[in-house]
Structure formats: structure tokens, C-alpha cells
Amino acid sequence: MSVAARRIFCRVGIRHVLGTLWSVREDVTRRLFDALYTPICVGGELDADLAPHALHAQVRQLRADHPAHPRLWAPFVHMGP
Numbered sequence: 001m002s003v004a005a006r007r008i009f010c011r012v013g014i015r016h017v018l019g020t021l022w023s024v025r026e027d028v029t030r031r032l033f034d035a036l037y038t039p040i041c042v043g044g045e046l047d048a049d050l051a052p053h054a055l056h057a058q059v060r061q062l063r064a065d066h067p068a069h070p071r072l073w074a075p076f077v078h079m080g081p
Contacts, residue, residue, distance in 0.1 A: 016051045016080040
């Protein structure tokens with residue numbers, strides 16, 4: 001998703017938008033997002049305010065697992081408060 005598209009989502013009221021700056025292998029993205037949703041699901045509901053912190057934790061884990069391959073962990077971004 002482009003930066004411009006994420007800005008549109010934010011302008012229409014979606015507070016937290018997660019995306020990438022470039023294409024990332026599907027297996028890496030799936031693993032990151034599967035792990036990301038666990039800590040932001042509270043009582044069966046998603047707490048979107050936890051998304052930036054959860055994304056940061058998952059990117060740190062990817063970076064620890066693949067320090068020589070920033071192409072795998074560097075493109076993930078959060079836009080929002």
C-alpha cells in the first residue's frame with residue numbers, strides 16, 4: 001500500500017494503518033501479522049491502540065532473526081497517532 005493510500009485511510013477516520021514501504025515475501029509478512037494480532041486482541045476484540053507497539057515488537061524480532069537482511073524487516077510501517 002502506498003503512503004498516499006495510507007494517508008487517505010487516516011483522513012477518513014481509520015486511526016491506525018499498517019503497511020510496507022516495498023514488497024516483502026509473503027511468508028515473512030504472514031508470520032509478522034499472525035504474531036502481531038495476538039497481543040492486540042483483548043477479550044475477543046481488537047485494541048487498535050496497541051498496534052504500533054505490537055508492530056514494533058514483531059519488527060524487532062524479525063530483525064533479531066535476520067540481522068543481515070533488512071529488506072525483510074525494515075519496510076514495515078505504522079501510520080497514526
